[in-house]
Amino acid sequence: MSEPTDPTVPAAPAAEREIARLLWVMKRLRDPETGCPWDRVQDFASIAPFAIEEAYEVMDAIAREDWDAFPDELGDLLLQVVYQAQMADEAGRFDFATVARTIADKMIRRHPHVFGDAAMDDDLWERSKAAERASRAEHGALAGIARDLPALLRARKLCARAARVGFDWAKPVEVLDKVSEEIAELRVELVAMDRDKMEDELGDVLFTVASLARKLDLDPEACLRRSNAKFTRRFEWMERAAAREGRILSEYDLAAQEALWAAAKRDLAGQAPGTADQTDGS
Numbered sequence: 001m002s003e004p005t006d007p008t009v010p011a012a013p014a015a016e017r018e019i020a021r022l023l024w025v026m027k028r029l030r031d032p033e034t035g036c037p038w039d040r041v042q043d044f045a046s047i048a049p050f051a052i053e054e055a056y057e058v059m060d061a062i063a064r065e066d067w068d069a070f071p072d073e074l075g076d077l078l079l080q081v082v083y084q085a086q087m088a089d090e091a092g093r094f095d096f097a098t099v100a101r102t103i104a105d106k107m108i109r110r111h112p113h114v115f116g117d118a119a120m121d122d123d124l125w126e127r128s129k130a131a132e133r134a135s136r137a138e139h140g141a142l143a144g145i146a147r148d149l150p151a152l153l154r155a156r157k158l159c160a161r162a163a164r165v166g167f168d169w170a171k172p173v174e175v176l177d178k179v180s181e182e183i184a185e186l187r188v189e190l191v192a193m194d195r196d197k198m199e200d201e202l203g204d205v206l207f208t209v210a211s212l213a214r215k216l217d218l219d220p221e222a223c224l225r226r227s228n229a230k231f232t233r234r235f236e237w238m239e240r241a242a243a244r245e246g247r248i249l250s251e252y253d254l255a256a257q258e259a260l261w262a263a264a265k266r267d268l269a270g271q272a273p274g275t276a277d278q279t280d281g282s
Contacts, residue, residue: 022078023096026086044087051080052148141165152220155210163214175212182208233271237264 029039054077061073085096110128112118141161145154162168169175186201213220238260242249249257 022082023086026079026082030086030090042083042087044084047080047083047087051077051084054080150221152206152210152213152224155207156214156220159211159214169211169215172212172215175208175215179205179208179212233268234261234264237268 028034029036032040054073058070058073058077061067061070081099082096085094085099089095108115112128113120141164142158145157145161147154149157159168169178182201182205186198186205189197189201210220213223238257239249241260241263242252249260252260
């Protein structure tokens with residue numbers, strides 16, 4: 001498989017100019033004498049959480065179809081890559097060019113049906129990834145799954161990897177039975193109120209639910225986001241209903257709150273699943 005020659009790579013002078021400007025801005029911010037005091041003292045670990053936060057803000061802009069905010073959110077995410085690359089360059093480890101070259105090489109390597117003569121098949125991507133893990137001496141079916149992924153997402157990936165070697169339930173209903181079994185075990189620990197054991201058993205419930213989502217070909221994070229949105233719609237409906245009576249929700253007893261919840265469910269029954277959480281700008 002041959003690398004694309006220069007004439008096959010589209011020229012992008014505007015993009016190259018803006019990337020160069022962004023790299024210059026980041027270098028100035030990190031200048032030990034004239035840079036920003038806050039930016040100068042950051043390190044790989046202190047900045048890392050912002051990448052996760054910015055990635056979720058990108059997802060939020062997409063979900064809200066806020067195309068005006070979308071470039072800004074993508075820029076915030078790109079800044080995290082530039083920031084880490086600048087710190088790595090200062091440490092003599094690698095630079096932004098290395099990052100860009102590495103991902104371009106990887107995409108070419110993982111798409112031999114596009115950049116080479118291989119025939120496309122369903123397992124091509126996974127075979128390529130497996131070969132890369134082997135080259136990095138990452139052995140085992142679970143190798144290479146990032147530990148800091150959101151827990152539900154990581155659980156789904158762990159189950160999917162295990163399923164590739166045959167460690168899987170035959171039918172979704174069998175996973176549902178396992179969920180019931182794990183809930184029963186949690187009920188036992190609720191009697192003793194042992195916090196450590198309750199955490200362990202509740203974790204088993206959540207892990208098995210993630211397994212069920214995978215078996216149903218559903219994204220557990222998407223399922224939970226949908227429920228978050230539904231809860232937000234109904235709860236805010238309750239607050240508005242209370243406000244119309246000149247009250248706040250905490251002034252109602254639980255029975256009255258549950259009646260409002262039932263009314264919210266009825267009133268919002270026809271609303272589209274993805275139309276909530278859009279008022280939350282946090």
